[in-house]
Amino acid sequence: PLTAVTSDQGTLTVGDCDVVDLVKQFGSPLYIVDEHTVRVACQQYRQAFEQFYPGESQVLYASKAWNCLAICALVASEGLGIDVVSGGELYTALQAGVDSAKLYLHGNNKSQDELKLAIANHCTIIADNWLELDLLVELVQELAPEHSPRVMFRMTPGIECHTHEYIRTGHLDSKFGFDPGQFSDLLTFAQKHSEINWVGLHAHIGSQIFELQPHQDLTSVIVSWLEQAHQAGLPMQELNVGGGLGIRYVESDDPPSILTWSQVVCEGIAKACQAKQLPYPKLLCEPGRSLIGSACLTAYTVGSQKTVPGVRTYLSVDGGMSDNPRPITYQSLYSPVIANRMTEAASETVTIAGKHCESGDILLKDAALPPSQPGDILVILGTGAYNYSMASNYNRLPRPAAVLVQAGEANLIVQRETFQDLIRHDCLPSRLQPV
């Protein structure tokens, strides 16, 4: 419902491209990303931060949601910076031409090589733990970089919110970041190490969050840490409040808008700074899902059907948990349509099954759909976030292609993997080679 329109022929179109035609041209399954929807979301965040925050701001894209050359270049063209969590994501963003001054490296176990890559490219590093701080000090000594690396502290804010246990990060029992009880020790460490440019503080409370209160609570917590830093003679000038805004996957989901979320965050930080008479820090946020999630759909081809009398009908498609691991991992819900039957009434209840050798490989239980035939194009909406980026080759399924659509034009942004790609890194020791 978010990016898609029904054509006069009763077929689904995205970015003025007919989904059925796209599958004919690019194959199945296919990720289809609507450029306009991504641009609008980027603009909504940027404009809201400009409108509601009296200081400087920078919106980052949490590229773990979908990191590839085209998506990095697309969000960067809208003025966003990029949050990366590994050498691979960092390398991809650099190769996409993203300005390294707008790159922020996260991670709770960064390797030496990852830190070196970030230092060499003048990316900001979000330090997560003591080992990393010691490593950073050593690396600065060893590499003697021209500019001191820009480093932020990642704090665990201890804020509870109602989302799936696996994607909650802000509560105290989290593998990420420093515990609030360690904050004064952190400041002492920073005071001792002026070879590092301690630019600010970061916190992230979780993902797919619909409540505004936890985000509001975070603003006062993070500003009180900023005040402590200033009092300790460390005039940090950047605050990053993370991401986490949820999106509507099914009709009953009711997330706040990007505008409302941004207003709460911006006004919360501004008010807390005013109350403490602190200068406005540069305010950063790093949404992932809400920038890309609704902008993509996955088109599959319907295959076999099986009815277990009195129980359910399984409708199998040509992908599954390898291109969308979210249902099996988090019991996530999605909304389906049949691209070539958009005007037909949903008169059947079916369970959409993937093609993997795994009973749990069910994309969607009890979906209301029009009666379908093998060869129909079944679409799952809202698959932009954490689908391609979490995809695997389980059962040696080649990963699908992805296209970017806009004004009737479709461009490949990720090629479909081939069987050759699947064995590209396999090695056959000589004693196992066929004689």
Ligand code: LLP
């Ligand atoms: N910043 C940090 C430090 C994060 O850990 C995350 C997400 C984000 C920003 C972006 O959060 P978002 O705006 O996308 O909610 N694979 C899970 C989600 C994992 C989220 C990990 N961190 C899923 O498919 O729901």
